[in-house]
Amino acid sequence: MMNIELQDVRFSYGPVRALDGVTLEIGEGACGLLGPNGAGKSTLLKILLGFLVPSAGEGLVLGHDIRKDSFGIRRVVGYMPEDDCFIPGLDAVSFTAYFGELSGMPRAEAMKRAHDVLYYVGLGEARYRLLETYSAGMKQRLKLAQALVHDPKILFLDEPTSNLDPQGRTEILELIADISSKKDLHVLISSHILTDIEQTCTSLVILNKGKVAAQGELAALREVQFSLYEMKVKGETKSFLDALRAAGCRVEETVDQLLKIYLPASMDRREVFHRAEKAGLQIRHFVKSRTSLEDLFARTVGVD
């Protein structure tokens, strides 16, 4: 079942085109929304929530139309914004219960649930402290608590680990991993931190310059987009490497003379051997390597 389906969605901030014909499908589980700064990730989340109306295109979030039924979407979505958000003068329980009530929960239920989610995110002991006294990590957990209080079916997390120290980051990622392990609670994480996505997500959408650069299951993407091979050769490599580049491969040379060859999906690995033979090289080492998300991202977005 698809949770989110978008068809040719476009949005511009004046002359700046933020989303340019985004078409994507996001299924169950945890999905990463990856892209460099300015790729359109936050804009996409705001469109999915109905904060912004696309200039063109259609879309559904859990069956609710992004143009016509933003209220339906907001009832089933929990949103954790990127920036620090709080209401001065409130403690965590009042704050979380307040937003539960605004979502449509009865007051007493919202208060009870606020206690539960605050314990869940690790703020149980600090729940009566004023929010102004919270650290960056605590505020991040609080944002997660308010996103969870009304028991959404899908969570939108915008840069959930920004401004966190390594310990805080690990804890938030563990929470997200626990949340996304529930079969009926799905997570869409927007981030430019690749390792966060790698740790928590099973599927991925890469945005670049307002367009979908890649999407699908993380494991499949690693395979489909390109294959990475590591090799060592004996002989003059220049003509060999030039030939590979001309064939559409990306080649990296490490300090210990290891060559990392990224083959396009259309290219067979035997081509590498043929070109080595033509260049008069001996191949001493040739092994398929597991591509990291960093490799995938760099390759897709076109950065080193």
Next chain:
Amino acid sequence: MAIAERGYTHWPGTLDPARRPWRTIARQGIRLAWRRKFFKFVLSFSLLPALVFTAGVYISERLGDFKNMLKGADRFLQINPDYFKAYYASSGVPFMMLVIMVLAGAGLIADDLRHNALPLYFSRPLRKRDYAGGKFATLAFFLLALTLVPGLLFILLKIIFSGSLKLLTDFPWLPFSVVGWSVVVSSFFSLYTLFLSSLSRSRRYASILMLAVYFLSDVFFAIFMGIFHEPAFLLLSIQMNLRQLAAAFMGAKPQFDVPWFYSVLVLAAGAGLAIFVLHKKIRGAEVIR
């Protein structure tokens, strides 16, 4: 097992799509303002004129007992529409309303802008009018406590102390005027406050703006009136417009010979501008085009 160790659990209830979120926002706003001791003190202090006028209502029925104390001042203790006009327009009530607006209202939207709370509100099933209505109701609650409650109390106490309904038979429209005036002035001031609060991310700047606009409008009126001796310049002053309107509501003679509906138009234009700006400023995402 501790909740934290249980992992995430679902809420078994169902969300109510028919609730009124503005009431939740208003309740929270009132609670937040009431938590501040200084605000409680100022609100109590601002009820002082109401207390004095209540005493006036009592004394008006015991003029004989207070003859020595009043020494001819009993002409001010005729409980009629002028008495109400005196309370609403010239007893310091407008100034106390301004102080309440600054303390309880300056941060209503400015704080949400400063602390990026609007995306949290609008990620809920909430319309702009729910949000603005909740903030409006927060402020209107306190302003009506200074206008509507004392006005109706004066009428009620006069009836009780005099033991007759003469006030109502003489001026049957008076309760409606009290309600009408209280609603109009509270609504105008609430919109005025929300408008200026939405222009800044700082509660302090919003407070300064509120005071500055209010008093500068008076200053401009005084300057132009001094130079040109033309009472129509009262239309520049928020306070003078409200006084004209108060006189019209209470069926009393206005201070200046300028038609009261001009003041209505000026105040309505101000309210319209406030609603327009609020519509533009209140949204879940900042869009810079």
